[in-house]
Each structure stands twice: as C-alpha cells, then as structure tokens.
Amino acid sequence: MVTGLSAGQVPGEGEHLLVHIEKTGDNTEYVARELAKLSGCRHLDVGFSGLKDRHAITRQWFSLYRPGQQANDSDVLALISQQWKVVEACRYHRKLRRGDHQCNHFVITLRDMDGVKSDIEQALASLRERGAPNYFGPQRFGIDGGNLDRAAVMDPSALDQRRRGKGRGRGKRSGGRDSKNVLYFSAARSWIFNEVLARRVEEGSWLEPLSGETGLPDQPGVVTGPLWGDGGSGASGEQAQLEQAVAEQAPELLKVFSTTRMQPERRALSTIPAELSWKWFSNDSLELRFNLLPGQYATTILNDIFEIEDMSLGHHNKQQG
Structure with a gap:
C-alpha cells in the first residue's frame, strides 16, 4: 500500500x-x-x-x-x-484507455457446492482444453435488459457519422447522449451475437467452422460469430444465412444498424481461460484461478459448468431494500 x-x-x-x-x-x-x-x-x-x-x-x-x-x-x-x-x-506519459490492459486475472471461490468431485474435475479439465461458449455477460444488457429496451426504440440516426460528424465536442455538448447511444448499440450487437452462439451450441456447431466463415484478422482459423453492422454480419454462404435468420427474429434491433455505417466485426464463439488452475479447500469449497482477455466474462465461463448463485448480489439487494 x-x-x-x-x-x-x-x-x-x-x-x-x-x-x-x-x-x-x-x-x-x-x-x-x-x-x-x-x-x-x-x-x-x-x-x-x-x-x-x-x-x-x-x-x-x-x-x-x-x-x-x-x-x-x-x-x-x-x-x-x-x-x-x-x-x-x-x-x-498518456491517459489510460479501456482496452489498454492485456488480460483480467480472476481468483474465484465457489462455496456450498453440490456435485461429484470427480465429475467437476473432469469438466474443468475439458474447459481448460476445449473452452466454453464466449457469451456476453448479462451486465452488457443493463438492469433487467434495459439497454436492449432502449436500443429497440433509439433513433438509428443517433449514431450516423454522416449526419452528426466525428468531432469530440458534439458528444460533450449533448450531455453524454453519444456514449449512451453507443452503449445501447453495443447491447444490440451483443444480443444478436449471443443468439447466434446459442443456436450454434444447440446445433453442436460452435467449435466447427461453417461455409463462409471469415475468422479473425490475426486468427483466420478461429470460429466466429457476428458483431452486427451496417450491411450485416460480414460472413457469407451458409454462415451468413444462419446469422441472418437469427437476427431477423429481432427486427426492432436490426433497424438500429440501418444508418450507422458501423462496420461488421467478428468475435470468437469460444474462449479458453488461460492458466486455469483449481484448489479444493473441502469437498464443497473450490478455488479457481484463470486469466481472460478483455471482453470475456468469468460468469459465462463458470455457468458452462456450474449453476451459480452470486451471494454478493443478494447481500447488495438486501442493503438497498
């Protein structure tokens, strides 16, 4: 200190x-x-x-x-x-930016566990080798999905770079509306990605590329899902057809992308926690240690194996009640 x-x-x-x-x-x-x-x-x-x-x-x-x-x-x-x-x-010499960090390190203790120890060990070993679905966490969508509700009713031109220009001053004078609109836009993107990933998990294809897979610029072989933009998902062929079909189930969100000129991007469908290790304190208490890249969520990693109740949230809600 x-x-x-x-x-x-x-x-x-x-x-x-x-x-x-x-x-x-x-x-x-x-x-x-x-x-x-x-x-x-x-x-x-x-x-x-x-x-x-x-x-x-x-x-x-x-x-x-x-x-x-x-x-x-x-x-x-x-x-x-x-x-x-x-x-x-x-x-x-310069201001920190949100994406400056290389990873997030987690130390998480699970208590009051109900399960067979050997099964948990096997699931953790599989997680370390294969990874888990790379869902966006619920915090992305706001309290009770409020960010999605706001995205569904926002004016698509609010993020239109052609109309409002790219100057920093406009965002400041608007009282922060720009940053909020970006947040809602991001929530809409994340929801479509999660829905596509859920479909791929249901079909058992989330670890295997489909025809039309584009990969990532620095990882051409990785299996990805859409971060939607003006013009769709950036995929083609079978992959584009699946992603378009899923996205069309939420037309109120698709309209958000109609005038923004936000380019489509891709995100890996799976994530493998780096340096994953665990230690048992007792038969019902387990400590996990691992690293995740920015934009990946520990809750989604753990929910792939465990049904988790976050006691800190319950304690906080009692305090607020």
Missing part, C-alpha cells in the same frame, strides 16, 4: 498520475468520478482500463491528468488512500 509518500518519490515521468487501487462495492465509473474530485481534475481527464465488477474485490489502474503537479502527488495519494487501498502509483 502506498502511504506517506513525500514530494518527488512517485516514480516515472509524464503528465498523468497512475494509481492502482483495490476496491469493493464501488463500480468503475463511480470511482473515476470520485478520483476526479480528490485530484482536482475533470472527470473527462480520468482514464481507466477495463470495467471491474462492483461486488468483487478488484484491483484496477486509473490515470489522473495532473500536468506540472508532481510535487503534490503524495497529498493526492494520501486522500485517495483514505477511501481505497492504493497498491502502487507512478507517473505516465
């Missing part, structure tokens, strides 16, 4: 102060707003990589734009440490 730093002791150089904090019970956006207040910078000048779960114990990097204020870094860190544990800090 970084405490009691005197002026000049924060290592590194640059206009941004990077702070690695440990938190629980606070989501990333809330922490970013609070850090802006504590450091005296604008909310827009706080950067972070990735979005961390509110209810878990998480560690995350934030960047604070503080040019020429190195002498006061220790005072800012002292204020932050009163609210969160500061693991480390340094100076850096």
Whole structure:
C-alpha cells in the first residue's frame, strides 16, 4: 500500500498520475468520478482500463491528468488512500484507455457446492482444453435488459457519422447522449451475437467452422460469430444465412444498424481461460484461478459448468431494500 509518500518519490515521468487501487462495492465509473474530485481534475481527464465488477474485490489502474503537479502527488495519494487501498502509483506519459490492459486475472471461490468431485474435475479439465461458449455477460444488457429496451426504440440516426460528424465536442455538448447511444448499440450487437452462439451450441456447431466463415484478422482459423453492422454480419454462404435468420427474429434491433455505417466485426464463439488452475479447500469449497482477455466474462465461463448463485448480489439487494 502506498502511504506517506513525500514530494518527488512517485516514480516515472509524464503528465498523468497512475494509481492502482483495490476496491469493493464501488463500480468503475463511480470511482473515476470520485478520483476526479480528490485530484482536482475533470472527470473527462480520468482514464481507466477495463470495467471491474462492483461486488468483487478488484484491483484496477486509473490515470489522473495532473500536468506540472508532481510535487503534490503524495497529498493526492494520501486522500485517495483514505477511501481505497492504493497498491502502487507512478507517473505516465498518456491517459489510460479501456482496452489498454492485456488480460483480467480472476481468483474465484465457489462455496456450498453440490456435485461429484470427480465429475467437476473432469469438466474443468475439458474447459481448460476445449473452452466454453464466449457469451456476453448479462451486465452488457443493463438492469433487467434495459439497454436492449432502449436500443429497440433509439433513433438509428443517433449514431450516423454522416449526419452528426466525428468531432469530440458534439458528444460533450449533448450531455453524454453519444456514449449512451453507443452503449445501447453495443447491447444490440451483443444480443444478436449471443443468439447466434446459442443456436450454434444447440446445433453442436460452435467449435466447427461453417461455409463462409471469415475468422479473425490475426486468427483466420478461429470460429466466429457476428458483431452486427451496417450491411450485416460480414460472413457469407451458409454462415451468413444462419446469422441472418437469427437476427431477423429481432427486427426492432436490426433497424438500429440501418444508418450507422458501423462496420461488421467478428468475435470468437469460444474462449479458453488461460492458466486455469483449481484448489479444493473441502469437498464443497473450490478455488479457481484463470486469466481472460478483455471482453470475456468469468460468469459465462463458470455457468458452462456450474449453476451459480452470486451471494454478493443478494447481500447488495438486501442493503438497498
């Protein structure tokens, strides 16, 4: 924990102060707003990589734009440490972006398990070798699917780059509407992908390429699903026919893509957790450790094997009730 730093002791150089904090019970956006207040910078000048779960114990990097204020870094860190544990800090030459991190590391303990130990071991070994369906997690869709509901009624021209231009200022003057529209657009994309993946899982084809598979730019042989765009899925042949048939079941979402000029992209249908290991504490308590790439969800990995009840969410709901 970084405490009691005197002026000049924060290592590194640059206009941004990077702070690695440990938190629980606070989501990333809330922490970013609070850090802006504590450091005296604008909310827009706080950067972070990735979005961390509110209810878990998480560690995350934030960047604070503080040019020429190195002498006061220790005072800012002292204020932050009163609210969160500061693991480390340094100076850096640029703002952190959401996709800057290479992976997310998870340590998850499952308790009150009901199952045959040998069966669980076999399922975990299969997960380590074959992977699991790469669904987007439910948090992508908002509370009770609210992001999808908003996507279904949004004006498609809200994301039309031809009409509104690409200047950053318009998004700022609109009070954040641009970022919300992008969130709803992303939810619509994610839902179509999940539905296509669910169809492929049902048909037993989620690990095998279909005719018309395009792969990924850096992984041409990987089996993928659609991140829908203006013009469809980017696939062809049998694959495009299947994906179009699934997407047409939600015409209210398809219209979102009609005028945006958002290019179709692809996402792998399966994901293999890296460096997966496990340790038994007792016959009904198991610790899992693994790494996932950005945009992959631990909940979907675990739900492929276990039926999980998140006790932290239940505790949070009681507190809010």
